Amino acid sequence: xxxxxxxxxxxxxxxxxxxxxxxxxxxxxxxxxxxxxxxxxxxxxxxxxxxxxxxxxxxxxxxxxxxxxxxxxxxxxxxxxxxxxxxxxxxxxxxxxxxxxxxxxxxxxxxxxxxxxxxxxxxxxxxxxxxxxxxxxxxxxxxxxxxxxxxxxxxxxxxxxxxxxxxxxxxxxxxxxxxxxxxxxxxxxxxxxxxxxxxxxxxxxxxxxxxxxxxxxxxxxxxxxxxxxxxxxxxxxxxxxxxxxxxxxxxxxxxxxxxxxxxxxxxxxxxxxxxxxxxxxxxxxxxxxxxxxxxxxxxxxxxxxxxxxxxxxxxxxxxxxxxxxxxxxxxxxxxxxxxxxxxxxxxxxxxxxxxxxxxxxxxxx
Numbered sequence: 501x502x503x504x505x506x507x508x509x510x511x512x513x514x515x516x517x518x519x520x521x522x523x524x525x526x527x528x529x530x531x532x533x534x535x536x537x538x539x540x541x542x543x544x545x546x547x548x549x550x551x552x553x554x555x556x557x558x559x560x561x562x563x564x565x566x567x568x569x570x571x572x573x574x575x576x577x578x579x580x581x582x583x584x585x586x587x588x589x590x591x592x593x594x595x596x597x598x599x600x601x602x603x604x605x606x607x608x609x610x611x612x613x614x615x616x617x618x619x620x621x622x623x624x625x626x627x628x629x630x631x632x633x634x635x636x637x638x639x640x641x642x643x644x645x646x647x648x649x650x651x652x653x654x655x656x657x658x659x660x661x662x663x664x665x666x667x668x669x670x671x672x673x674x675x676x677x678x679x680x681x682x683x684x685x686x687x688x689x690x691x692x693x694x695x696x697x698x699x700x701x702x703x704x705x706x707x708x709x710x711x712x713x714x715x716x717x718x719x720x721x722x723x724x725x726x727x728x729x730x731x732x733x734x735x736x737x738x739x740x741x742x743x744x745x746x747x748x749x750x751x752x753x754x755x756x757x758x759x760x761x762x763x764x765x766x767x768x769x770x771x772x773x774x775x776x777x778x779x780x781x782x783x784x785x786x787x788x789x790x791x792x793x794x795x796x797x798x799x800x801x802x803x804x805x806x807x808x809x810x811x812x813x814x815x816x817x818x819x820x821x822x823x824x825x826x827x828x829x830x831x832x833x834x835x836x837x838x839x840x841x842x843x844x845x846x847x848x849x850x851x852x853x854x855x856x857x858x859x860x861x862x863x864x865x
Contacts, residue, residue, distance in 0.1 A: 502578065503531070503533040503534050503535055504531050504533075504534045504535070504597045504598075505535045505536075505537070505594060505595060505596045505597050505860060506524070506527055506534060506535070506536050506537075506596060506598055506600060506857075507536075507538075507539065507591070507594055507596035507598075507599045507600070507610070507614070508520050508523065508524055508536065508537070508538050508539070508589075508599075508601075508602070509538065509539040509540065509598045509599070509600070509602070509604075509606050509607035509610045509611065510540075510546070510600075510601055510602025510604050510606070510607050511540040511541055511544050511545070511546030511550075511600050511604040511606050511607075511614075512541060512544050512545075512546070512603075512605065512606070513604065514545070514549070514700070514770070515601050515603075515626055515769055515770055516546075516603045516604040516626070517545065517546050517549050517550065517602075517609075518666065518770055519602045519624055519626060519665060519666045519770070520538065520546075520550075520600070520602040521553045521555070522590070522666035522850050523550070523600060523602070523666065523850060523853055523854060524536050524538075524553075524555060525553075525850075525855075526666075526851060527854055527857065529584045530854060530858070534607065535594075535612075536555050536556070536616065536720045537555075537556055537557070537558065537590070537594050537596070537836075538555050538556065538557040538558070538619065538859075539558050539559075539560060539587070539590060539606060539607075539610045540557055540558075540559055540560070540604075540841070541557075541559065541560055541562050541604070541605065541606040542559035542560060542562075543562055544604075544606070545621060546604075546606070546698065547559055548792055551561055552855055554636075556848060558586075558590055558592015560582075560583040560586055560606050560609060560610070561582050561583060561586075562580065562582075562605055562606055562608075562609060562641075563582040573667045577655065580609065581600065583606075583609035583610075584609045584612065584863060585622055585821070586609075587609045587610045587613040587614075587619075588613050590610070591610075591613055591614055591617060591619065596614070596619055597619075597620070597860075597861055598619065598620050598621070598837075598857055598860045598861060599611055599614035599615075599619050599620070599621045599622075600621070600622050600623070600624070600857065601621070601622070601623040601624070601633070601634070601637060601641075602623070602624045602626070603623070603624070603625065603626065603631045603633055603634055604631075604633060605632075605633055607623070607633055607637070608633045608637065611623065611637050611640065611641065611846065612637065612640060615637075615640035615641060616640075617718065620642050620860035620861075620863045621640065621641040621642055621643075621860075622641060622642065622643040622644070622645065622755070622853075622856060622860060623638070623641050623643075623644050623645070624644075624645040624646075624652065624663075624665075624853055624855055625644065625645070625646050625647065625655075626647055626769035626770060626773075626845045627647070627648075627655075627769045627794040627797070627798055628647070628648040628650075628651075628666050628769075628794070628797045628798050628800075628801040629654075629792050629793075629794040629797040629798075630653075630655065631641060631656035631792075631794075632791070634654075634655075635654055635655075637658070638654065638656060639693050642659065642860055642863065643659060643661065643856045643857075643859070643860060644659045644660045644661070644709070645660075645662075645852070645853045645856055646660055646661070646662055646663070647661040647662070647664050647665045647769065647773060647846070647849070648798075648801050649801075653722045661852070662854055663846065663847075663849050663852035663853050663856070664773060664846025664847075664848075664849030664852065665769055665770055665773035665846070665849055666770075666773075666849050666850040666853070667770070667774050667777055667846075667847065667849060667850075668753065668754070668774065669772050670753075670754040671753070671757060671774055671777050671778060672752055672777065672847055674754055674757050674758040674778060675758070677715045677754060677755055677758040678758050678759070680755060680758070681755040681756070681758035681759035682759060684752060684755045684759075684762075685725060685745065685755070685756075685759050686745075686825070687723055687759060688722065688723060689844065691721055691722065691723045691743075692721075692722055692723065692761040692762070692828075693722070693723045693724070693725060693759050693760050693761050693762075694717065694722050694723070694724045694725070694760070694761070694762050694763070694764065695756055695757070695760035695762070695763045695764070696710050696724065696725065696726045696727060696728075696763075696764045696765075697727050697750075697763065697764070697765040697766065697771065698727060698728065698729050698730060698765075698766060699766050699768065699771075700729060700730065700749060701729045701730060701731050702728050702730065702731045702732040703729065703766055703785075703787065704732070705785070705813045705816070706764065706766070706785055707719060707728050707729075707732050709785070710724070710726055710764075710814050711729075711736065711739065713820070713821070713824075714744060716740065716821060716824075716825070717743070717744070717776075718741075720825070720828055721743075722743070723743050723744075724744045724745070725745055725747070725750075725756055725759065725760070726739075726744060726745065726747070727747050727748075727749070727750050727756075728748060728760060729746070729747055730748045730749065732748075733746075733748040733792075735833050743752070748773045753774075757774075757778045757780070758830055760778075760780055761780065761781075761834075762780065762781050762782075762783070762827070762828070762834065763775065763778075763780050763781070763782045763783070764782075764783045764785060765782060765783070765784060765785070766784070766785065766786060766787055766795060767784045767785075767786040767787075767795040767796070767798045767799035767802075767810075768787075768795060768798070769794075769798055772798050772801075772802060773845075773846070773849070774785075774840065775808075775841060776802070776807075776841050776844045776845040776846070776864035777842075777845040777847055778842075779838050779839070779841060779842030779845070780836040780838050780841075780843075781808075781827060781833070781837040781838050781841075782802075782808040782809070782823065782824070782841060783808070783809045783810075783811060783827070784798075784799035784802070784803065784808050784809065784810050784811070785811050785812075785813060785815075785816070786798065786799045786812070787813075788812070788814075796810075796812065802841060802844065804838060805844065806836065806837070806839060806840050807837060807840035807843070807844055808841055808842040809823060809827065809837070811823060840856075
């Protein structure tokens with residue numbers, strides 16, 4: 501019997517690429533002889549990130565529709581037809597047993613053609629508000645793995661399985677890394693530590709808030725690990741003090757989480773899933789500039805369960821200081837938020853998704 505073949509498509513952002521790679525890695529553990537092929541958008545980050553993870557990738561000439569009137573939309577029908585034709589050629593040559601999509605527009609033509617060819621298909625939706633591509637594919641696939649309850653608003657209930665989002669396995673035991681983290685970041689173990697996360701590129705509003713709040717943090721004797729993002733490194737590095745350390749990137753996220761007593765973060769789907777696993781008190785400041793405001797919806801899904809604080813960017817001036825200081829002064833509220841968010845963690849999400857893919861292999865054989 502020939503080895504199983506898996507074709508995986510998801511990209512445009514790390515939020516689609518990381519789950520795709522995590523699923524491939526788990527499939528490789530279960531089926532060491534399996535063959536893998538990724539399909540992405542030619543000019544997007546997956547063309548670099550996927551080969552770095554050790555997998556082959558083919559690129560489609562595809563991009564998303566602009567939400568505003570734009571000349572770029574004129575080329576969309578041509579790109580779509582081109583991508584559908586190329587997807588057909590890729591599938592004919594590779595002959596996958598299962599096709600897997602993790603969102604992003606490159607997965608739309610590939611899974612559409614795969615489903616038309618009778619190849620079993622599974623999609624994974626990371627957010628609490630489904631993306632356009634996955635909503636469009638929902639009627640065509642056999643399985644839909646989701647991370648949040650209430651997704652029957654977007655998908656057929658009978659196809660859905662709540663699995664959670666793939667998360668880094670090095671986050672499973674962060675409590676045991678506390679001493680290592682304090683030494684790694686050269687922290688004072690007698691002081692509380694605030695971790696600030698704005699994403700790899702950085703978040704302007706969060707950075708402005710933290711800069712303005714540095715005297716407040718100093719007044720309360722807080723240490724700050726501030727991940728400002730590569731776009732903002734030059735602007736903020738001079739703010740470093742003995743209590744404030746600034747990083748463009750944090751290469752050891754496990755140790756950053758282990759060191760933190762409180763966290764301020766954006767609310768991308770994978771960040772939220774990681775923070776559930778970490779189980780620390782979190783203040784979410786979602787980006788309002790993402791598709792369908794899904795970060796606010798992700799944060800709401802957590803804050804409505806009394807598992808995090810949610811502050812919108814538009815409310816920061818009037819609410820941040822009051823809410824943050826109240827949280828800082830309430831050990832009880834910190835404990836409650838940490839315990840409640842931990843209850844929402846799904847540490848075995850990748851294994852659960854791969855278990856669903858295994859059920860589709862029975863269809864294809």
